[in-house]
Amino acid sequence: MTEQYVLDLHEVDETQLALVGGKGAHLGALSRIEGIRVPGGFCVTTHAFRQIMAQAPSAGDLLDQLLCVNPEDREAISTLSARMRRTIEGIPIPGDLASAITRALSRVGEQAPCAVRSSATAEDLPTASFAGQQDTYLNVVGPTAILQHISRCWASQFTERAVTYRQRNGIDHRTVDMAVVVQRMVFPYASGILFTADPVTCNRKVATVDAGFGLGEALVSGLVNPDVFKVRHGEVVAKTIAAKQRAVHALPAGGTQEVEIDARRQGQPALTDAQVVRLVHLGRRIEEHFGRPQDIEWCLVDDDFQIVQSRPITTLFPIPEAAAGQGNRIFVSVGHQQMMTDAMKPLGLSMWKLTAMAPMTEAGGRLFVDATRALSTPTGRAGLLDLVGRGDPLTRDALETVLDRDDFLPLLPDPAPGGPPAGGAPAPIETDPALVSGLIERSQASIAALRRDIAAQTGPALFDFLTEAFQEHKRVLTDPLNHQAIMAGMEATWWLNDKLHEWLGEKNAADTLTLSAPDNVTSEMGLALLDVADVIRPHPEVVAFLQSVEDDDFLDELPKHAGGTTARDAIEGYLDRYGMRCAGEIDITRPRWRESPSTLVPAILDNVRNFEPGAARRRFEQGRQEAWKKQQDVLTRLRALPDGESKADETQRMIERVRTFIGYREYPKYDIVSRYFVYKQALLAEAERLVRAEVLPEKEDIFYLTFQELHDAVRSHRVDDGLVRQRKETFRTYQALTPSRVLTSEGETVNGAYRRDDVPDGALIGLPVSGGTIEGRARVILDMGQADLKPGDILVTAYTDPSWSPLFVGIAGLVTEVGGLMTHGAVIAREYGLPAVVGVDRATRLIRDGQRIRVHGSDGYVEILP
Numbered sequence: 001m002t003e004q005y006v007l008d009l010h011e012v013d014e015t016q017l018a019l020v021g022g023k024g025a026h027l028g029a030l031s032r033i034e035g036i037r038v039p040g041g042f043c044v045t046t047h048a049f050r051q052i053m054a055q056a057p058s059a060g061d062l063l064d065q066l067l068c069v070n071p072e073d074r075e076a077i078s079t080l081s082a083r084m085r086r087t088i089e090g091i092p093i094p095g096d097l098a099s100a101i102t103r104a105l106s107r108v109g110e111q112a113p114c115a116v117r118s119s120a121t122a123e124d125l126p127t128a129s130f131a132g133q134q135d136t137y138l139n140v141v142g143p144t145a146i147l148q149h150i151s152r153c154w155a156s157q158f159t160e161r162a163v164t165y166r167q168r169n170g171i172d173h174r175t176v177d178m179a180v181v182v183q184r185m186v187f188p189y190a191s192g193i194l195f196t197a198d199p200v201t202c203n204r205k206v207a208t209v210d211a212g213f214g215l216g217e218a219l220v221s222g223l224v225n226p227d228v229f230k231v232r233h234g235e236v237v238a239k240t241i242a243a244k245q246r247a248v249h250a251l252p253a254g255g256t257q258e259v260e261i262d263a264r265r266q267g268q269p270a271l272t273d274a275q276v277v278r279l280v281h282l283g284r285r286i287e288e289h290f291g292r293p294q295d296i297e298w299c300l301v302d303d304d305f306q307i308v309q310s311r312p313i314t315t316l317f318p319i320p321e322a323a324a325g326q327g328n329r330i331f332v333s334v335g336h337q338q339m340m341t342d343a344m345k346p347l348g349l350s351m352w353k354l355t356a357m358a359p360m361t362e363a364g365g366r367l368f369v370d371a372t373r374a375l376s377t378p379t380g381r382a383g384l385l386d387l388v389g390r391g392d393p394l395t396r397d398a399l400e401t402v403l404d405r406d407d408f409l410p411l412l413p414d415p416a417p418g419g420p421p422a423g424g425a426p427a428p429i430e431t432d433p434a435l436v437s438g439l440i441e442r443s444q445a446s447i448a449a450l451r452r453d454i455a456a457q458t459g460p461a462l463f464d465f466l467t468e469a470f471q472e473h474k475r476v477l478t479d480p481l482n483h484q485a486i487m488a489g490m491e492a493t494w495w496l497n498d499k500l501h502e503w504l505g506e507k508n509a510a511d512t513l514t515l516s517a518p519d520n521v522t523s524e525m526g527l528a529l530l531d532v533a534d535v536i537r538p539h540p541e542v543v544a545f546l547q548s549v550e551d552d553d554f555l556d557e558l559p560k561h562a563g564g565t566t567a568r569d570a571i572e573g574y575l576d577r578y579g580m581r582c583a584g585e586i587d588i589t590r591p592r593w594r595e596s597p598s599t600l601v602p603a604i605l606d607n608v609r610n611f612e613p614g615a616a617r618r619r620f621e622q623g624r625q626e627a628w629k630k631q632q633d634v635l636t637r638l639r640a641l642p643d644g645e646s647k648a649d650e651t652q653r654m655i656e657r658v659r660t661f662i663g664y665r666e667y668p669k670y671d672i673v674s675r676y677f678v679y680k681q682a683l684l685a686e687a688e689r690l691v692r693a694e695v696l697p698e699k700e701d702i703f704y705l706t707f708q709e710l711h712d713a714v715r716s717h718r719v720d721d722g723l724v725r726q727r728k729e730t731f732r733t734y735q736a737l738t739p740s741r742v743l744t745s746e747g748e749t750v751n752g753a754y755r756r757d758d759v760p761d762g763a764l765i766g767l768p769v770s771g772g773t774i775e776g777r778a779r780v781i782l783d784m785g786q787a788d789l790k791p792g793d794i795l796v797t798a799y800t801d802p803s804w805s806p807l808f809v810g811i812a813g814l815v816t817e818v819g820g821l822m823t824h825g826a827v828i829a830r831e832y833g834l835p836a837v838v839g840v841d842r843a844t845r846l847i848r849d850g851q852r853i854r855v856h857g858s859d860g861y862v863e864i865l866p
Contacts, residue, residue, distance in 0.1 A: 004045060004047045005044060005045055005047055005048045005096075005097050005100040005101070006042050006043065006044055006045065006048075006100045006101060006103075006104045007019070007020060007042060007043050007045060008041075008042050008043075008104070008107075009024075009027055009028050009031050009038065009040065009041050009042060009043065009181075009183070010028070010031055010032075011028070012024055012025060012027070012028025012029075012043055013025065013028050013029050013032060014026065014028070014029045014290075016028070017121060018046065018121055018177070019043075019045050019046055019047075019179070020043040020045055020046070020119060020179045020181075021043075021046065021118075021119030021120050021121050021177070021178065021179035021181075022119060022120060022121065022311065023117060023118070023119035023120075023179075023181055023309060023311075024043040024119040024179050024181050025119075026290075026309065026310050026311060027041075027181060027183075027308075027309065028043075029289065029290070030286065030307055030310055033285060033286060033289050035282065035285060036282060036285065036286060036307055037304065037305065037306045037307065038306065038307055038308070039115075039183045039184045039185070039186050039306055039308060040108060040183065040184050041108060041114070041115075041181060041182050041183030041184055042104040042105075042107070042108070042181075042182055043119065043179050043180070043181050043182075044101060044150055044179060044180040044181075044182065045179050046121060046177035046178065046179050048097050048179075048180075049154055049157075049177050049178045049179065049180075050177060051094065051097065052088065052091050052093070052151075052154055053088075055091050055094075056087050056088065056091055058087055059084065059087055059088070062080055062083055062084045062087065063084075063173055063174060065080055066080050066081070066084070066158075066163060066167075066173055067172070067173065067174075069167070071164055071167035071168045074160070074164075077160055077163050077164055077167075078160050080163075081158045081159060081160045081162075081163045082160075084155070084158040085155040085156070085158050085159070086155075088151065088154050088155040088157075088158070089151050089152060089154075089155045091151070093147055093150070093151065098147055101143075101146070101147060101150065101182075102143050102147075104182070105143055105146060105182065108182070108183075108184050109184065110142070110143060111141060111142060112141075112184055112185070113139045113140070113141050113184075113185035113250065113254065114139075114140050114141070114146060114182050114183060114184060114185050115136065115137070115138050115139070115140070115181075115182070115183045115184075115185050115308070116136070116137045116140050116146060116149040116150060116152075116153060116180060116181075116182055117136040117137075117153065117180065117181040117182075117183070118135050118136065118153040118154075118156050118157070118178060118180060118181075119178070119179040119180060119181050120157060120162075120176055120177070120178050120179075121175075121176055121177045121178075121179070135152060135153055135156035135159065136153075137149045137152065137153070138185065138215060138217065138250065138255075138256055139185050139250040139251065139254050139255055139256055140185075140254060141254040142254075145254065146182060150180045150182070153178065153180045154178050154180065156178075157176065157178040158173075183308070185250065186299050186301050186306055186308070187215075187249075187250050187301070188214065188215065188216075188299035188300050188301050188306075189213070189214075189300050189301065189302075190211055190212065190213055190214070190270040190271060190299075190300040191211070191212065191214065191215055191216040191219075191297075191298060191299045191300065192209065192210045192211040192212055192216060192219055192226055192227075192270070192297075192298060193209075193210045193216070193219070193226075193295065193296065193297055193298070194207065194208070194209050194210075194279055194280065194283045194294075194295075194296040194298055195207060195208040195209075195293070195294075195295055195296075195313060196280075196283045196284060196286070196287040196293045196294050196296070196313075197293035197313060197316055197747060198230070198748075199295075199313060199315065199316070201748045201749060201750075202316045202317050202747045202748055202749045203744075203746050203747055203748040204293060204316075204319070204746055204747040205232055205233070205746045205747075206230055206231070206232050206237075207230070207231045207232075207280045207283060207284075208228065208229070208230055208231075209227075209228070209229040209231065209271070209276050209279060209280065210226035210227070210228055211226055211227045211228075211229070211269070211270035211271045211276075212224050212226045212227065212242075212244055212247065212270050213244055213247040213261055213265070213270050214247030214248050214249050214259070215247070215248040215249065215250065215256060216297060216299070217248045217256065224242065224244050224245070224246055224247065225242040225243075225244070226242060226270075227239065227240065227241050227242055227244075227269050227270050227271070228240045228242075229271070229273075229276045231276060231277060231280045234277055234280075234281070235277070236273045236276055236277065239269070239273075239276075241267065241268075241269050243267055244261055244265075244270070245260060245261055246258050246259065246260055246261060247259055247261055270300075271300065275300070275303070275305075278305070279298060279305055282298075282305055282307070283296050286307070286310050290310070290312065292312050292313075293312070293313045293316060294310045294311065294312060294313065295310070295311050295312070295313045296309065296310045297309040297310070314733070315737075316747065317363065317364050317737050317738075317739065317740065317743065317747070317749050318363045318364045318747075319363060319743075319745065319746075319747045320361040320362065320363040320368050320370075320743060320745070321361050321362055321363065322361035322370055323361075323745035326745065327745070328372075328408050328409055328744070328745055328746075329370055329372045329744065329745035330370075330371050330372050330375055330399065330402055330403075330409060330742065330743075330744055330745075331361065331363070331368035331369065331370055331371065331742065331743045331744070331745075332368060332369050332371045332388070332395065332399070332741070332742055333366065333367075333368055333395075333739055333740065333741050333742070333743070334352075334360060334366070334367040334368060334369060335366050335367065335739055335818075336392065336395065336739075336741050336818050336820075337391070337392075337820070337823070338586050338801070339799045339800060339801040339818060339819065339823050339824055339825060340584045340585075340586050340587065340799065340801055341366070341738075341739055341798070341799060341818055342584050342587070342735070343364065343365030343366065343731060343734035343735045343737070344365050344366065344367070344584075344586075344587040344589070345365075345587065345589040345703040345704060345727075345731055346703070346704055346705060346706050346709075346727055346731075347588060347589055347683075347702060347703045347704070347705060347706065347707065347710065348586070348587035348588050348589045348590070348703070349362055349365070349367060349587075349706075350706035350707040350708070351588045351676070351679065351707055352367060352586055352587070352588075353367070354470050354707060355470050355473050355474065355672070355675075357474065357477060357478060363739075363743065364734050364737050364739060365730075365731060365734035365735070365737075366734075366739045368743060371384060371399070372409065375399070375403065375409060376409060376410075376411065376412050377411065377412050377413065377414045377415070378411055378413075378414055379414045380414075381403070381411065384399075385399060385400065390494060390821060390822075391820035391821050391822050391823070392741070392767065392819070392820035392821075392823075392839060393752070393754065393767060393839075394741055394751060394752035394753070394754070394767075394839050395741045395742065395752060395820075396752070397752035397753055397754075397755065398740070398741045398742035398750040398751055398752035399742055399750075399752075401742075401750050401752065402742060402744060402748075402750055408744070429481070429484040429485060429488050431488075431653070431656050431657045431660050431661075432660070433518070433519075433660050435481065435485060436485060436519050436660065436661065436663070436664045437519070439479075439481060439482055439485060439664065439667070440519065440664075440667060442476070442479075443476060443667065443671045446472060446476050447671070447674050447675060447678070450469060450472070450675060450678050451678055453465070454466075454469070454678060454682050457682065458685070458686070458689075459686070459714055459715075460711070460714060460715045462682055462683075462686060462714075463707075463710075463711040463714065466679060466682070466707075469675075469679070473672075473675055476671065477668055477671070477672070482668065485661050485664050486661075486664065486665055486668065488657060488660075488661040489657075489658055489660075489661030489662035489663075489664060489665050490662075490665065490822055492510075492654050492657040492658035492661065492662070493510045493514070493658055493662060493821075493822070495654050496509055496510040496513060496651070496654050496655070496658060497509060497510050499647075499650075499651065499654075500634060500651070503638060503641060503647060504634065504637055504638070506634070507768075507771060507858045507859075508768060508769075508770070508771040508857075508858055509630070509634060510658060510830070511770050511771040511772075511830045511833075511857075512626060512627060512630040512771070512833070513627055513630055513631060513634075513655055513658060513659070514627065514658055514659065514662050514830050514831065515623035515624065515626050515627040515630075515830070515831065515832075515833055516620050516621070516622075516623030516624040516626075516627060516831065517627075517658070517659045517662050517663040517831065518659070518660075518663050519663035519664055519667070520662075520663035520664075520665075520666050520827075520828075520831055521663075521666050521667050521670045522666040522669075522670070522802040522805045522824060522827070522828055522831075523663075523666075523805060523808075523828050523831040523832065525577075525578050525581070525802070525805050525806065526805040526806045526807075526808050526809045526828070526832070527616035527619065527620060527809065528574055528577070528578070528616070529574065529600070529603060529604060529607060529806040529809070530607050530611060530615045530616035530619075530809055531570075531616050532570045532571060532574050532604060532607070533604055533607035533608045533611060534613045534614065534615075534616075535566060535567060535570035536563075536567045536570065536604065536608055537608045537613065538563065539561070539562060539563025539564070539566070539567060541561045541562045541563065541564075542558065542561050542562070542563045542564055542567045543605070543608055545557070545558070545561050545564070546601050546604065546605055547605060549598055549601050550598070551598060552595070552596050552597055552598045554597070554598060554601070555568050555571060555572065555597060558571075571597065571600070571604075574600075575593060575594050575597060578593065579592060579593045579594030579597075579677075580592050580593075580594065580673050580674050580676065580677035581593055581673055581802060581803045582596070582599070582803050583783070583784060583801065583803045583804070584801065584803075585669075585673045585676070585801060585802070585803060586672075586673075586801075588676050588679065588680050588683075589680075589700075589703040592677055592680070593803075594677070598785070599784065599785040600806070601785075602784075602785060602786065602787045602788060603784065603787055603806045603807055603810075606787060606788070606789045606807075606810050607809070607810060610789070610790065610791050610810050611809075611810070615809075616809075619809065619832070623831070623832070623833060626833065627659070631652075631655050634651060634655075635648045635651060635652060638651055662827070663831075665822065665827055666802065666824065666827060666828075669802060669824065670802070673802075683702060683710065684699055684702075686702075686710075686714055687699035687700075687701075687702045689714075690702070690713065690714070690717070690719070693717060695713065695717050695718065695719055696713075696719055701719070701724050704723075704724045704727035704728055704731070705719070705723075705724070705727075751841070754766075754860075758859075759859070759860075759861040760861070760863060762863070762864070763861040763862060763863050764815075764840050764841075764843060764846060764847070764861060764862040764863075764864070765840070765841075765860065765861050766815070766837035766838055766839045766840035766843075766860050766861060766862065767819065767820065767821065767837065767838050767839040767860050768836075768837060768856070768857055768858055768859055768860035769819065769820070769821050769825075769826035769829060769830070769836050769837070769838050769857070770814070770826060770829035770830045770833075770834055770835055770836035770857045771835065771857050771858040772813075772833070772834075772835035772857045772858060773835055773854065773855065773856050773857065773858070774794065774812045774813040774834075774835045774854070774855050774857070775852065775853070775854040775855075775865070776792045776793055776794045776812050776813065776852065776853070777790070777792065777793050777794065777850060777851075777852060778793075778794050778796045778815075778847050778848070778849060778850065778851045778852070778853045779793045779794065779795055779796065779811075779849060779850075780796045780797070780844050780847060780848065780849040781795060781796070781797050781807075782797060782798060782844065784803065784804055784806075784807055787807055789807065789810045789811060791810070791812070792812045793810075793811050793812060794811060794812055794813040794814070794815060794853060794855055795807060795808075795811045795813070795814050795815070796815045796816075796843055796844060796847050796849075796853075797815075797816055797817075797844065798816065798817045798818060798843075798844055799816055799817060799818040799819065799825070800814070800816055800819070800824065800825035800828075801824055801825070802824045802828075804825065805824075805828045808828050808829065808832050808834060809832065811834065812834065812835075813834055813835045813836060813855040813857065814829050814834050814835075814836035814837075814838070814855070815836070815837050815838070815840055815843050815847070815853070815855060815862055816836075816838045816839070816840065816843065817838075817839070817840055817841065817842065817843045817844060818838065818839065819838025819839050820838065820839070823838070825838060826838060829857075834857075835855045835856070835857030835858075836855070836857050837855055837856065837857060837860055837861065837862055840862060843862070846864075847862070847864060851864055851865070852864075852865040852866075853865060
């Protein structure tokens with residue numbers, strides 16, 4: 001019976017994680033790799049921990065209480081976790097267990113100094129490192145001290161930081177056990193950490209070594225700054241040598257102490273370049289064994305490296321699936337263009353790929369476009385950089401950062417001209433409002449046919465139908481006239497901004513000239529919610545009821561209140577037109593407003609409180625008048641210039657053109673999400689059939705299957721439960737990652753920078769997308785369902801897609817972390833006349849909710865005011 005309590009490290013490998021925890025499993029595996037030296041020792045297995053926990057009846061009650069605590073309630077977690085630790089440390093180690101540990105210790109050396117280290121079963125996993133969450137004790141001497149520190153390691157399962165980490169990562173405390181590793185202590189000349197991939201840039205070809213004198217605790221605790229070495233292709237390519245004044249050394253009788261480093265050594269590197277390269281070579285061998293980049297703790301003893309831990313680096317953004325074996329590639333984020341940088345579930349990813357206009361690849365639950373081919377020739381590179389730069393200078397700068405490395409993607413000659421395309425270039429589209437109305441009518445007819453025809457489709461036949469429907473989806477969106485109408489509005493915007501700045505010194509003149517442009521379905525959506533508020537405002541009982549709404553069945557309850565039937569009909573009418581929309585709407589798995597109408601209630605109540613009746617009509621008319629006045633002002637000033645009549649006539653034509661087409665810029669997205677909702681309703685109906693047939697436990701489980709996998713499930717009535725569970729866990733880890741604008745095949749994440757020196761010190765730099773300057777209270781909102789806005793507030797958020805436009809009618813300005821000149825938030829900000837700055841890095845973290853800020857929408861920066 002006692003043999004299960006203790007295993008020698010050489011008896012352990014990574015398949016025994018449940019028995020020896022993450023640290024123990026990795027150390028056992030490391031000890032089996034040829035050429036890798038690991039200090040000898042043993043593992044006290046999780047069987048021992050479970051025996052100890054079984055002797056503490058009160059531990060179960062404390063666990064129950066911990067499971068109910070909010071992860072943000074630090075006081076409760078601190079109190080309960082401290083009680084749990086005291087309980088565990090107070091349990092005597094049974095005699096048979098103590099004897100097993102003592103026998104194992106005699107093989108190491110009964111009085112040999114040892115390191116006693118926690119090894120949890122949820123530690124050092126590919127998806128959650130738990131680094132530093134449990135305790136390690138160095139230079140512990142003698143059986144009595146060893147047993148005492150093993151108890152402390154068991155108790156460290158419930159440190160405040162470990163409990164909080166598990167709560168935030170959705171890990172049940174009861175599912176995690178604790179093993180303990182006891183190893184012979186090493187007394188290093190130097191120690192530190194090796195990352196086999198750069199933890200900052202995520203570049204898999206660059207290794208980073210942090211090094212300092214003495215024990216690694218000096219680095220971990222922040223006592224000293226480390227020397228930092230960067231190694232690429234077996235060569236040190238960069239290094240920073242720190243002034244190291246202190247180190248941590250072991251005491252002869254046990255324990256550690258800080259010591260001052262001899263002045264002659266303080267500026268010396270802890271490792272030579274040759275040692276660094278040798279260490280990285282060992283790291284690559286370890287990385288190859290585990291199959292992923294590693295975070296490795298090392299010690300240097302007598303010019304020999306010993307490895308005391310290796311764990312996966314869990315913070316790296318994955319490399320796109322299309323990068324393997326394809327040479328150097330450059331990928332551009334789709335999410336930054338679509339204003340949806342959140343992770344998407346597998347069904348959402350596969351549906352977007354099946355209906356997208358360009359091939360896309362996946363990484364980290366996000367979609368990317370491979371831009372390598374376009375960037376490989378002078379003409380393609382210039383064209384793509386110009387197009388990207390007009391919308392998002394950060395993406396352009398990120399691309400140029402990579403392209404400036406001449407050896408990464410060399411330029412190839414442009415292909416020889418192949419003659420003019422068949423039929424020649426398309427004729428320029430006429431400035432005719434009937435073209436826009438015709439496109440809208442065509443879209444509506446196509447979607448109506450989709451709704452009609454899909455109703456009779458079920459089972460495998462539905463998927464055959466959808467495959468054909470996706471082709472119609474693409475046909476409508478790739479209609480040359482559709483593309484010409486979109487580009488006509490964008491090009492007219494660019495022309496007006498460029499020419500009026502050149503001729504009149506006007507910045508972003510199109511911002512005002514496009515106010516209240518017709519046929520903008522997204523801005524109409526925001527104004528329509530003001531009309532809903534007009535219906536609700538006269539009924540105080542309805543308003544009071546809406547203030548208490550917490551779930552999505554409130555529409556059924558509304559008629560029980562005075563005025564409720566009228567209010568319900570107004571909301572239902574709004575949902576009939578816009579209920580297919582939601583935040584992150586390119587992911588078909590996200591709940592639509594029709595599915596979760598309570599999302600709209602805060603915005604409705606804000607409109608009831610902050611506006612007078614008829615506000616929608618007045619706002620639209622006010623914008624139209626401002627645009628007309630701006631037009632007259634611009635034309636008058638142009639006519640006073642040399643060749644003024646010609647300039648004014650050309651500008652007049654462009655104003656007519658931009659007002660004709662700029663509103664249609666929003667319609668194709670409306671078409672897409674309208675179709676998506678039809679697809680989703682049909683797929684969820686199939687999911688309900690699978691649930692009734694006991695193929696799936698929940699209908700939402702289909703979101704973790706691809707379209708083809710769902711097709712197979714419907715045909716075979718079989719689903720791999722393990723695959724769904726794995727996908728859910730993977731999605732959870734992807735949610736914690738932040739995608740970059742540009743990603744390379746080496747895994748490097750590049751976000752770009754604003755190369756500007758014309759802003760005040762301390763200002764947050766972004767992209768100017770809607771002119772004007774406004775000062776007000778910042779409202780940092782990440783979920784529009786939590787909005788609580790007052791007149792004059794400035795919305796600060798990560799990104800906005802069309803679903804956020806109902807909030808735009810009630811704010812004074814906009815700041816986002818993601819966005820470009822022609823993305824939806826920018827278009828609607830201009831439509832409503834809101835000063836807006838987008839692409840402000842970490843805006844939601846640097847600006848606190850409630851702070852006063854000043855948004856410079858014409859100059860592209862935000863000031864945080866005292």
